[in-house]
Amino acid sequence: MEMMYNFTGDAPFSGVVEYGSKQFMFRKGYMETYSVACGIGQIPTISTSSSIYGQFGTGSLTVPVDNYPSQINIPSYSSMELNLDTFNTNRVLNFDVSVATPRLPLYALGDDEPTGVIAGTPVEVNANFQIEVDDYEIKNMRLIPDETVFKNTSIVLKKNNSDIELMRYSFDNMLLTSESFSASNSSNASVNFNLRTFILR
Structure with missing residues (x-):
């Protein structure tokens, strides 16, 4: 992860x-937004934004150094997997996931720094995908609301030509909020869709 x-x-x-x-x-950073984007033939990117409630400025700070892998993994066909309840596919063209966590600082009288910062509620999660059409069925969003809720959603990024997992994101009870279909005589048919859920703390 x-x-x-x-x-x-x-x-x-x-x-x-x-x-x-x-x-x-900086000290006492609290993340407010997190997003990851990944597509075939592209280097995966991660973006974050945070609020700093402690010290911030020029200076030095001793922090552990992570040993990141020297080899960059560029996703190819079959290295991304999507699981939606009983439906699963590795024909994912791209995906992005974003998590927004509201923050609530707690101050004591006379203090210039908060005594604590809690994660507010709800936490909003959005997931967007583009997949090549295989046996996926377009959902009837208007007439059958139960079809638009996926109880178990997971996205997996694997090392190319391997079963080694590099990233896994799992969420419960995601709601299908939009879905579109596209096709042309020069490319395979594909479906774009957005899922959203709110996590209560």
Whole structure:
């Protein structure tokens, strides 16, 4: 699992940003948004935004150094998998997942830093996918509402030509909010859709 995703909950983090010969350090960072995007032939990207409630500025800070793999994994066909209840496919063309966590700082009288920061509710999760049409059935969003809720949703990114998992995201009770179909005489038919859920704490 990608490390930054673990900070969408209650835990704060500290770190150092290196810019040229300078270092900017911060303490008590709380993540507010997290997003990951991945597509065939593209380097996966992760974006985050955070609020800092502790120290921030130039300086040094001793933090553990993560040993990231030196080899970049560029997704190819079959390295991304999507599971929606009983339906599963590895014909995923691209996906992106975003998590938005509201933050509520708690201050004591006379303090310039909060005594605590809690994760608010609800946490909003959005997932967008594009898949090649195989045995996926377009959902009847208007007439059969029960068909638009997926109780178990998981997205898996694997190392190319391997069963080694690099990332896995799992969510419960995601609602299908939009769905579109596209096809042409020069490419395979595909479906784009958005899923959304709200996590109550």
